[in-house]
Amino acid sequence: MDDFYRDFILDHYRNPRNFGHLEHPSASAEDLNPLCGDTIRMELEIHDGVVRDVRFSGRGCAISQASASILTEELKGMRLEDVAKLSKDIVLENVGIGISPTRMKCATLGLRVAKSAAIGEIAGWPDEE
């Protein structure tokens, strides 16, 4: 688990990208990590079915915050239907090394919230699919 906390993870934790709020989000969602009670909110600006801008907010552990921060960079320019199809693989590719099974929900919380915003209803847990 200690090999998870690499420099780029700590950088995203301490300097999260796309952190804050959009003035006029087209879609948004918010959810809670049942393990720790930490929350993540995702706001999307959508034009012609494509994510043009994104912001996330919330507070939590390095895993959930860094994972959400890295994800936001990838969401920009994605088609909504592709966001809806994202699996936990993207999270594992981004931050996967060293995550223990007990912390997978932390890592996939941001993805779950982004997918919920994209499809307009609560998405399932990516780590359980």
Place this chain on the structure above:
Amino acid sequence: MIAVRTPEAIAADFPILHKPTSRGKRLVYLDSAATSQKPQAVIDALVTYYTEYNANIHRGVYEIAARATEAFEDARAKIARFINADTREVIWTRNATEAINLVGYSWGLRNVKPGDAILTTQLEHHSNLVPWQLLAEKTGATLRFIPADDRGVLQLEKLDALLDGAKLLAISHVSNTLGTIAPLERIVPIARRAGATILVDGAQGIPHLPVDVRALDVDFYAFSGHKMLGPTGIGVLYGKRALLEAMPPFLAGGDMIRKVEYEHTTFNDLPWKFEAGTSNIADAIGLGVAADYLHDLGMEWVRAHEQELLAYALARLAPLESRGLAIYGPRDAALASGVLSFNFADVHAHDLASILDTEGICVRAGHHCTMPLMEKMGWPATARASFYIYNSRADIDALAEGIEKAARVFKV
């Protein structure tokens, strides 16, 4: 009191403490406030029941059924001795939560009326808060809270006013999040004069402090077995006999009846009136053995040991405060049980717990089932180390070194 054993000698009775982790580390178990480890004697009691005399109780006429009934009721007698109660006042439940709910439904629905107040504290575990929210909703009563200061010490200046019109005082003996010990010897006489019925959530009290329910003069004392060396799935409600006699049954079914006709039932005597269905026989027997183990150790010794460990921990970790360690709760080990809640720099409690885990150190991280308290204090989460009879100074040294490792990993 036989206070001659060292924590190291006590730890020898707990087989799990001698199994290395998957990384080959010594297990440093600092989460006894969540659940305690079990001594071999308790494990043996379960195995012996299932291998030698597994049978249902209060029914069978054959030898092993008689032996099971005797062991089950003997365990009740051990608990009664342990807390200085009458055996008829010891009701088996699944855990402290079920014991509290039993009082909420059976006593509460009959005695709490619209406009009454239910007084609790800002420190409560959800188990001693949510049942009273439900009772208030059902009865039209209102909830009130004894405030706690920034260190988690209860503020009693306005206790008289808070108790005015209160039908019930529901208070935890020891805070699971901060370890604060409620000064029951001060609070109970005031609540008595105000005419309130008094329930104590003893889940974190009875494992760590000497408890004499008669001396405390409380009406109900609820606790779980698994935090006091016993198995999971068994707990106790102590209630004063007159109160229990007047209360209607909580759950209905077998064993809690004397005579059943198609249209009508006469209920059994105490304590069985509140024990519907086949009880958790094995675990009750195991809990009796756990109570004996603690009794032999001496609860005065247990308390002194934990106080000494907490004082050592506060001193051992103090140098880390200049590097961002924040320690919550009372700074005086005399005011708290063996619980240390903390955060370190900008490392989230869950990340801290994960890094400690790589060193074999088990701590709890999160809101500790006290979300309103965490919100009031402004802590999103804390890490919590909690101590018990098998912990020694070496475990606290390991914790301090583990926090140093977190500092290195997070480049604090």
